[in-house]
Amino acid sequence: MSKNTGKKKGIQTIMILAIILLLPGFLYVVLNRNGMANSYATLPIFGEKEVPGTTHKKWGRERMDTIYHEVPNISFVNYDGQPIQLFDQDSAISVVHLFYSRDKSFSTSLINNLNKVSGDFRHNGMVKFYSVTVDTTYDSPEVIKNYIQNIDPSGKRWYFVTKPSSDIFKFAQQGLLQDALASDDVNKPFVIGSSYVLIDSKRRIRGFYDITMKKEVERLSDEIKLLVVEEIRNHPPKIENK
Structure with a gap:
């Protein structure tokens, strides 16, 4: 086996290990930002809305507060x-x-x-x-x-x-x-x-x-x-x- 071939295989092995280690964390971030917020169907909210400028946390993210019409x-x-x-x-x-x-x-x-x-x-x-x-x-x-x-x-x-x-x-x-x-x-x-x-x-x-x-x-x-x-x-x- 040539020296270059061994070096190439070593790099491939490191890349595979890095992917295995990093993929779960990457998927968690994607799901946390996108999937969890949209993993279920939801109904609209009707009537006038007001945005007071304050925020709250949902799924670890800051979201703008909204005041909705109430009966x-x-x-x-x-x-x-x-x-x-x-x-x-x-x-x-x-x-x-x-x-x-x-x-x-x-x-x-x-x-x-x-x-x-x-x-x-x-x-x-x-x-x-x-x-x-x-x-x-x-x-x-x-x-x-x-x-x-x-x-x-x-x-x-x-x-x-x-x-x-x-x-x-x-x-x-x-x-x-x-x-x-x-x-x-x-x-x-x-x-x-x-x-x-x-x-x-x-x-x-x-x-x-x-x-x-x-x-x-x-x-x-x-x-x-x-x-x-x-x-x-x-x-x-x-x-x-x-």
């Missing part, structure tokens, strides 16, 4: 007469929509479709459903109870609420980002949005699902599951030391 936390009265706080659990995912009992179009479709979705999540304590009437004068708890007599929301964490603690139209328009206004039409006294609104535990809007479009109810179910995974990841269960 106001107001109280209602449920169809059974019990007081209801819209966001009474800081780990809950909420699905909210508007309705009124005298409406035979959007309201009926929104409630009928949500009946199945709420049933699918009956055993998931993280998910709550709110059907919010805009007809707060006519839709008393007694009227709503009669209106939903063919639906059993018990055990589903599904609330049919009225008597809001603040203006319902302001809450709908500015909070839920949904259409809601009184109309001069006797047969249709209110105009309401035709969407379900998906809200995370921080009261941020994560999705709109318009029932006038095909497969939106199916997409709602899928994205509730996705948001459940996100909430569990961000709030892992605490293990008590005994």
